[in-house]
Amino acid sequence: MDGAPRSNDATTEGPFLRLGLSGIALLYLALFLVLPLVAVFVEAFAKGLGPFLAAVTEPDALSAVKLTLIVAAISVPMNLVFGVAAAWAIAKYEFWGKSFLITLIDLPFSVSPVISGLVYILLFGAQGLLGPWLYEHDIKIIFAVPGIVLATIFVTFPFIARELIPLMQEQGTSEEEAAISLGASGWQTFRRVTLPNIRWGLLYGVLLCNARAMGEFGAVSVVSGHVRGLTNTMPLHVEILYNEYNFTASFAVASLLALLALVTLILKSVLEWRYGDEIAASARH
Amino acid sequence: MGIDIKSVNKRFGSFEALRDVNLSVAPGEFLALLGPSGSGKTTLLRIIAGLEFADEGQVLFDGHDVSERSVRDRHVGFVFQHYALFKHITVAKNIAFGLEVRPRASRPSRQDIDERVQRLLQLVQLPGLGGRYPTQLSGGQRQRVALARALAIEPRVLLLDEPFGALDAKVRKELRRWLRKLHDEMGITTVFVTHDQEEALEIADRVVVMSKGVIEQVGPAQEVYDQPATPFVYDFLGNTNRLPASVRGGIANVAGLLVPAPEVPDGAGIAFVRPHEFDLRPSGTYGGIEGIISHVFANGPILRIEVNVPAVHVAVDLQVEVEAMRQGVDGLSLSRGARVALAPRNIRIFPDH
Numbered sequence: 092m093d094g095a096p097r098s099n100d101a102t103t104e105g106p107f108l109r110l111g112l113s114g115i116a117l118l119y120l121a122l123f124l125v126l127p128l129v130a131v132f133v134e135a136f137a138k139g140l141g142p143f144l145a146a147v148t149e150p151d152a153l154s155a156v157k158l159t160l161i162v163a164a165i166s167v168p169m170n171l172v173f174g175v176a177a178a179w180a181i182a183k184y185e186f187w188g189k190s191f192l193i194t195l196i197d198l199p200f201s202v203s204p205v206i207s208g209l210v211y212i213l214l215f216g217a218q219g220l221l222g223p224w225l226y227e228h229d230i231k232i233i234f235a236v237p238g239i240v241l242a243t244i245f246v247t248f249p250f251i252a253r254e255l256i257p258l259m260q261e262q263g264t265s266e267e268e269a270a271i272s273l274g275a276s277g278w279q280t281f282r283r284v285t286l287p288n289i290r291w292g293l294l295y296g297v298l299l300c301n302a303r304a305m306g307e308f309g310a311v312s313v314v315s316g317h318v319r320g321l322t323n324t325m326p327l328h329v330e331i332l333y334n335e336y337n338f339t340a341s342f343a344v345a346s347l348l349a350l351l352a353l354v355t356l357i358l359k360s361v362l363e364w365r366y367g368d369e370i371a372a373s374a375r376h
Numbered sequence: 377m378g379i380d381i382k383s384v385n386k387r388f389g390s391f392e393a394l395r396d397v398n399l400s401v402a403p404g405e406f407l408a409l410l411g412p413s414g415s416g417k418t419t420l421l422r423i424i425a426g427l428e429f430a431d432e433g434q435v436l437f438d439g440h441d442v443s444e445r446s447v448r449d450r451h452v453g454f455v456f457q458h459y460a461l462f463k464h465i466t467v468a469k470n471i472a473f474g475l476e477v478r479p480r481a482s483r484p485s486r487q488d489i490d491e492r493v494q495r496l497l498q499l500v501q502l503p504g505l506g507g508r509y510p511t512q513l514s515g516g517q518r519q520r521v522a523l524a525r526a527l528a529i530e531p532r533v534l535l536l537d538e539p540f541g542a543l544d545a546k547v548r549k550e551l552r553r554w555l556r557k558l559h560d561e562m563g564i565t566t567v568f569v570t571h572d573q574e575e576a577l578e579i580a581d582r583v584v585v586m587s588k589g590v591i592e593q594v595g596p597a598q599e600v601y602d603q604p605a606t607p608f609v610y611d612f613l614g615n616t617n618r619l620p621a622s623v624r625g626g627i628a629n630v631a632g633l634l635v636p637a638p639e640v641p642d643g644a645g646i647a648f649v650r651p652h653e654f655d656l657r658p659s660g661t662y663g664g665i666e667g668i669i670s671h672v673f674a675n676g677p678i679l680r681i682e683v684n685v686p687a688v689h690v691a692v693d694l695q696v697e698v699e700a701m702r703q704g705v706d707g708l709s710l711s712r713g714a715r716v717a718l719a720p721r722n723i724r725i726f727p728d729h
Contacts (some may be wrong), residue, residue: 265460268427269522272447272454273529276697283477287464 131349134342146332146340147347155318156326156347158236162311163304166243170300175293179285180264181252182259183267196252199245207245208313211238234316239324242319247303254296255289262288292361294375302355305349377438377532377565379424380405384433386419386589393419395589397433401533401567406559408580408597409569410448412612416571416589418537419616424567425535426450437532453526453564457538459518461510467521467725468493468506474529496524499558516547523555527562534559536568540575552579573613576599585609607726610648617696619685621645628725631665631685637725644728651699651721656708664717667696672710677701681710683718 092112103109136143146152177196181189199207213219215232225232230237266288270280286293308326317331325348332341379401386394394416401407409417422428425433426447434443442450462470469476471493476482477598484492497503500520510518519539526534539555540548558577559566570576576583577597585592585600585608593605605609611618619626620634623645630647637645657664667683673681681698696718708716 265456266462268447269454269456269460269475269525270462270473272425272427272452273477273525274448274451275477277449277475279477283473284462287462342416 128349131342131345134338135346137342138339139184143343143346144340146343149340151320151323152289152328152340152344155323155325156346158239159305159325161236162240162243163301165240166247167297167301169244170248170251171297173248174255174296174300175289177252178255178259178289179281182210182262183258183264193256196249198249199247200249204246204307204309205313208242208310211241211245211310211314233314234318234322236322238314239311239322242314243304243307246307246310247300250300250303251293251296254292254299257291258292259285291362293364295359298355298359302352305351378597379533379565379567380434380436380439381420381424382434382436384420384423384430384435386416386423386428386430392589394430395593397445397589399584399591399594401565403438403565404563405565406556406579406581407567408576408583409567409586410571410573410576410583410612411586412571415586417571417584417586420586421535421537421567421569423646424533425452425454427454432721451529451532453529453531455519455522455536455539457541459510459522459542461518461522461525463510465509466506467502467508467510467513468497469512470521471496471506471525471528473525492528496528499527500524502552514541514547516551519543519551520561531564534564536566538569538571540572541570548575549569555579565599577613585612587612602722604648604724607646607648610724610726615651615697616650617649619647619649619696620728621647623725623727630723630725633663633665633720635720635723635725640725640727646728647727648724648726649696649722651697653720653722654696654698654700655721656681656698656700656710657719658708659715659717661717661719663695664719666715666717669710669712669716670672670695672712679710683716685718 104112107339147156177192180186181193184276212233214221215225216222217226217233232241266278266284270284271277275283305324306326307324308330310326311324312330315324315327316325317327319331323331325344328346329341329345332338332344380397380621381397381399382398384394386392391465391597397416397420399420409420411417419428423430426435426442426445426449428441432440436442438452447454462473465473468490472489475489475492478484493506494503497506502517502520502524505513505517510521513521519542523539525535536555540551543551553576568580577600580597582595583597583600584594587608593600593609595603600609601613604613610616621630621637621644623629623637623640624642626636626638626640628635628640628645628647635647659666665685667685669681670684671682672679681699681700683696683698685696698718706712710716
């Protein structure tokens with residue numbers, strides 16, 4: 092019997108179903124991911140390059156960019172140290188209260204960011220637990236940069252730890268044991284054996300953590316006080332401009348933020364492409 | 377270097393991993409710790425290395441108590457079951473690791489390290505592979521790299537945890553003989569853990585048989601096999617037939633055969649006979665257990681015969697396995713259903729608890 096070629100693969104569906112499925116997926120992506128992103132850039136440049144440049148070089152905007160970068164520069168390294176330490180402890184040692192610690196690390200993912208911010212108000216605010224003491228000593232946390240940094244750290248601290256824990260658990264401890272039995276100190280073991288084994292996971296964690304640290308809105312909004320030029324991060328600045336019906340400026344700053352996110356994504360893809368073999372090799376075996 | 381282990385106890389929670397273990401390893405000896413999984417053999421090896429610490433008891437190296445010393449200070453070469461090679465650095469760097477992490481004062485020069493790495497690559501028969509990464513090597517090659525890496529620090533003792541466990545049968549056999557030769561050339565005290573009795577019996581000077589955290593028997597390989605001290609060792613080492621026996625006044629009755637058993641108390645007992653320790657005789661011969669052949673399997677020069685021993689004073693028929701050389705049973709009818717007498721050349725009776 093001759094005739095039309097038949098599909099040999101049992102898992103291959105008919106052409107209509109295949110096209111239909113791909114179509115749905117692409118449409119979904121276009122509608123909910125690409126379109127909004129394009130809209131941001133279109134709005135930002137709606138009145139031409141001049142207003143865009145004016146909006147992003149305005150002092151308040153520059154100060155928001157600066158604050159955002161400062162917050163990320165403090166919170167990412169802190170979560171890096173914490174994340175590695177926590178993942179190390181959880182993956183390589185048995186101790187009492189371990190599962191509680193894992194739950195605790197997930198806490199920022201499970202509570203609303205607004206609550207995370209409120210926690211700090213309740214703790215450090217004027218009517219808060221430590222408020223009077225801080226006021227007496229003239230230490231400003233809430234409605235100041237330290238509060239923003241604290242809230243950002245709180246919201247972003249699971250990223251690196253969560254990335255590393257399964258990786259380190261899977262790798263086990265025998266390489267570390269081998270290093271120590273060969274005479275390496277704890278630090279040498281970490282630097283020469285553990286760190287190289289987790290570097291890709293660590294990098295992903297840092298990229299994700301950084302993206303969130305720069306983009307966080309809810310928790311930061313609660314503790315910042317929205318003082319223009321002082322405690323406004325980029326996401327907050329975008330909102331303020333938008334609420335003032337200053338759409339072009341608002342979208343201009345938003346496009347900068349989106350650009351940062353895109354750069355992070357591109358960086359990740361480039362690293363995956365450049366070191367794909369090595370990543371696969373270290374995940375294997 | 378000699379090792380002494382004195383009254384070592386170790387628990388993991390409610391699990392008793394080692395119970396009052398005493399053992400001496402002579403300098404230059406090649407010792408196997410043999411037992412099923414969960415017998416405590418790996419725990420004992422890790423306690424010797426300092427990767428694990430005993431709850432009670434001591435570990436002595438050449439008479440010096442090292443119980444409190446960390447693995448870093450014990451100067452042992454440890455080879456892990458799954459190699460534990462550092463996969464992000466080359467084979468040569470792996471081997472050099474133990475030398476490169478030394479404090480500057482005691483670290484050999486770059487050139488000395490390179491030379492020693494080359495010598496070790498030669499020793500483990502992997503010359504020219506120093507530039508490869510561990511993932512580019514076969515299992516047997518990786519294990520030899522792991523061995524070279526452990527030997528690079530000139531350890532006082534070599535400890536191997538199931539060193540051939542992850543390899544296929546042929547490579548395993550080659551590698552273990554090679555390891556034995558290497559040991560004979562270097563003379564370094566070596567302790568290795570295995571659950572493979574063939575491996576232990578073939579290459580070890582002495583074998584330590586462990587079960588449930590206790591040492592069941594220690595002795596030269598041949599002795600442990602020929603004269604198992606406990607029912608566990610009998611069962612664990614090689615095939616064996618377990619026959620019910622009843623003991624009265626120092627005489628055991630095994631399916632009608634009377635066997636002296638002077639040290640066994642009166643009551644129920646178990647007799648152990650290995651399949652190749654039966655002689656096949658014509659039915660009716662004095663000193664044999666009467667049975668009927670139920671199956672004959674020819675395996676090259678060896679005949680594996682299953683014999684049914686009809687229930688005399690026990691509830692069920694006994695299935696006895698016999699191994700015989702084909703030439704040794706000429707003149708006997710060995711077909712299915714034939715009656716034969718089984719005369720044990722070696723039989724051991726233990727009390728049945």
